Ligand SMILES: Nc1ncnc2c1ncn2[C@@H]1O[C@H](COP(=O)(O)OP(=O)(O)O)[C@@H](O)[C@H]1O
């Protein structure tokens with residue numbers, strides 16, 4: 001496949017960027033493919049562990065060189081290091097590198113809560129958006145970051161279209177919808193390119209998106225993670241100071257097995273697990289009011305108990321939740337007094353209680 005003309009121009013520009021050890025970045029074997037989307041341009045530089053510092057200026061120079069030919073696109077240059085330090089294990093090798101730097105907070109954001117699930121389609125994005133709105137209704141300043149590179153759906157859920165704006169080419173300006181500040185990896189990635197963004201490059205681009213968005217002052221940022229327990233979850237969990245993770249599951253055994261895996265991953269990373277949410281918990285027939293436990297309701301509550309984590313609450317399966325999602329006006333906004341919206345509101349209160357810094361003055 002022939003390279004995109006902008007990508008070619010970037011490659012040309014990178015010839016002017018020298019790399020440690022000689023040569024230039026365009027010929028450097030650790031240079032990734034150059035990805036060009038309508039609003040962004042991304043590339044990754046992979047270096048040996050321990051060389052990140054030496055490559056810092058290369059990253060800066062590459063960003064500058066790429067910006068000159070990027071035709072207004074936001075440039076994301078990621079630096080990724082191999083896991084094994086160079087020379088590790090060899091006799092006489094220097095002592096291992098210090099542990100990776102401790103997770104850092106994001107400026108202006110008091111608390112970050114990640115919403116995760118073991119598998120896709122369980123309602124993670126639906127919960128992220130509605131819980132964000134429920135928290136906002138309790139008086140908090142709330143943002144939502146859509147980190148689900150493989151199925152970004154927050155723009156649709158919040159009825160947002162188009163590319164994000166930048167300020168000074170450096171900072172993304174978040175969208176505003178229903179009183180939430182929001183940003184999505186979606187517009188950065190064209191559908192057919194999600195595959196290329198796998199692995200360290202995707203993680204690094206997301207970390208950059210998180211830190212280079214002008215969030216302003218937020219009480220809480222909700223991050224809608226991709227499903228599963230991959231690189232992105234691990235890299236965010238290790239590099240960003242988070243207040244905790246919330247796991248969404250349906251009541252079926254299979255979904256719960258995957259949810260357990262997610263819980264264990266966060267525990268290993270020492271990310272507090274705020275609790276489990278059971279979505280599509282039961283169905284109340286609108287005509288008769290009869291309640292049906294179609295997926296065997298209650299599985300998540302039992303599972304939470306077994307795992308020793310809080311159970312945050314259940315969300316019914318309800319047509320309005322799906323319809324309002326499709327219409328780009330989430331149910332908590334569109335029908336705040338409905339039983340469904342109340343379910344989200346109760347879960348939001350349970351989340352506040354689980355994060356003492358958030359509870360103050362908002363319960
Ligand atoms: N409680 C619910 N009641 C009815 N439909 C729901 C509910 N939760 C999610 N859905 C629908 O299920 C589908 C998957 O939800 P989504 O939030 O996109 O899942 P995920 O982000 O986990 O992949 C969407 O069509 C959504 O509207």
Ligand SMILES: [Mg+2]
Pocket residue numbers: 124125126148151152153
């Ligand atoms: Mg989703």
